[in-house]
Amino acid sequence: MPSRKLLPQAAEPFAAAFRSMLPSLFATRSRVDYGDAQRLRARRSVLSQSGTFVGHRRYERGDDLRHLDWAAYARTGELFTKQLEDDDRRAITIVLDLSSSMLAGTPQRRIGALRLAAVLGGLALARLDGLTIVAPGASAPVQRFVGAAQLPVLLSYLRELPTVDAAPAESSAAVLSAGPVGRVHWISDFAPPQPFERPLQELRRRGARVTGWLPVLPEDERPPQTGYLRVVDPETGRGLSVPVDASLAEELRRQLALLARQQRQMFAEVGSSLMRWPFAVHSVDAPAMAEHLPIVAACAR
């Protein structure tokens, strides 16, 4: 990892325009609905956790078989699941990649990641029961937020997150240790994708429905056409002096496309989906509502 001197300072992720846009974004309720499937998934995940027994309810498809009350089945001949205290709580977990590689890009990919977390978290606070932020390496790596009133706290928490390099396995471990696993939104650059495969499989085995979110920078699709650059991996500090010309730019574009395909293929193989969010199509200081609506729509699905 290069010295901190070489790394750029984390930019202010939440410009005033973005903060002012959030209420109107969360108000697009008519177009955003989590639906029954989301509730089923949340229920299934919550039931897989231990808690105080509060009663029975009829078994529904998707419930964890480990919570079937076999005694009640013997008495009544019907399937009931034991309902615990947190049952039916609708919550999401957002896993944030705070590694230094997220500082790459102009604007920094980290800004997109934090705004993505803010939008997803804000929607969860506004419409669901709770939100858990998992940020390995932070002073409070697992932070729970409940209620729409905690949106400013959420934004403040996100702003204060440091830049910490952590392996994907640490993130998945933190998610699993945080409590019931519901829907997980993992925000990262997923580059390279291979280290993410095993943690994603682990989460999948533990019943999590993971959606990968990748804030896409303009240079991810349009690399520099000319110039004499030194490209540096902020995590490893390794660099490469590259005279860029059209042929190299074309080849790099091909390699980036190949990376994107590998990322999609990896997510598909672990039964998850990957959402690529074109970040900062317009000015990062003047975000447009239209850029963020796909996030809301994706959450509704």
Place this chain on the structure above:
Amino acid sequence: MILERPEFLWALLVLPLLWWLSRPPAPRTAVLTAHLPQWQLAMRALRRRPPRGAWLRFLLLAAALLAACLAAAGAHTAATPGPDRLVVLLDASSSMAARRDGVSVFTTAQEMVRERLAAVPEHVEVTLLRCGGSLRRRYGAAARALLDVGEPGGELVADLAGLANSLCDERTEVWVVTDGQAQVRSPTRGALDVLDGRGPNASIVAVRVEDEWPLPNLQVEVDVVVHADPGQDVWVAAVGAIEGGALRQPLLWQDSQVSTMTLDVRRLATGGDLQVAVEVAGDVMAADNSCAIALPALPAPRVAVHSGDDAGPFAEVAAAALAEEVRGKVVPATAGGEVGLLVVDGGVAEVAAGRVRALTFGARLGADVALEPWLAPAGLDWDREHSLTRGLDLSELRVDRAWRGLLPEGEALLWSEQDGRREPLAVLVQGDGVASVHFAFRLEDANLPLLAAFPQLLRRAFVRSYDRDARVLVDHRPLPAGERDLRYAQPASSRPLAAFGAPARSLAAWCVAAGLLALALRSLLR
């Protein structure tokens, strides 16, 4: 390696600057990326490599700079102590002409010297001194090539040992090549090669010819010295222009003593070469075995007599006697006639002195010659060393009348000396291959015809008028006495040449070449 001007090495301080300049330009723009592997894959796919420090190019540049600094600093190798001059004392005395197995010792010595000098380093100054006979000195390339060292001959005058010892010093190596003959000691310093040319030898040390020209009789006395084991047969042979073609006689000899063999032969009338040789088995020195004698052809003289009106009969009588002596004949003197000798007594004879074989007595050589009578010249004397009068007794000569102003310029052989003033009475005028003798008096005015020496004087005048056509030429170059006995040589063992020193060699050219090579290689590297 030694540096003459090490201060030039300060120039190496520019090496860090060169290193800095040779670094590839650093990109001005640094871009953080999470896709470094993709950049690397793209570069690899296009077979491109990132600009990197051309260490090899820098090393070659540094090597070129270092070479330039060393060249400027005057880098050179350390000199190796040792001689850097070589003086070859080549014995070229007569004894070196001895032949072993058909090859002369001198030839063997030349080949050996030439071969060894080829291996002598170029920086060594080579001087070749031919010792023996004519001293010759060759230097440098001429010495290495043994240019024009001639053939062996003459006496070894120089003391090779003393010369070698005096020349040899720290810088000079002396190499003596000799056969060890005629030397009392061997060189104690320097290199030495003693070639073996020992063997028996017979030498003709002197040849004397008593020629009775114009008669065919010839007496050849040959002095021979034989250096051989006793009991060997020695022969003296004469082969050539003599009756019978050859004459071969055994020689009674004693070791190292002069033995004289007299050969009485008769030459052929046509003359020619006569080769006199001494023969002994196993003779290693053939050069001193023979002697060549060129015999003049016998004349068939026609003696013409021209006497003045007042001359007596002496001239005709003398001519007849001379013709009989030389087996010629007397013919009348006619204008345009070709004669062997013209005898003129008195009167006028239109002959050019020294251009016509003539013997004149009181004859004017031109009609316009003014004469002054000279009565009874006193104080007569003659040249006792002259070839015409040597050994003749002319003390009884009396001249009643002679003529002043009659004689041409020439060698006076008879004169009158009074009051310390010498006036010639007879002269020899030497021309080109022709000589004439002129007397200032007529025969009838003197008692010369009556002297016993007169016939001999006539014959000598006849022979002398033929000049070189009557001479016997003996071509004999005897060996010096010390070079004849080849059975003994100064014992000595050969010593090789010392190791020569090597001068300090400048490495500047090599440094410049290395620097240029480094730059050339650097230009090929990318």
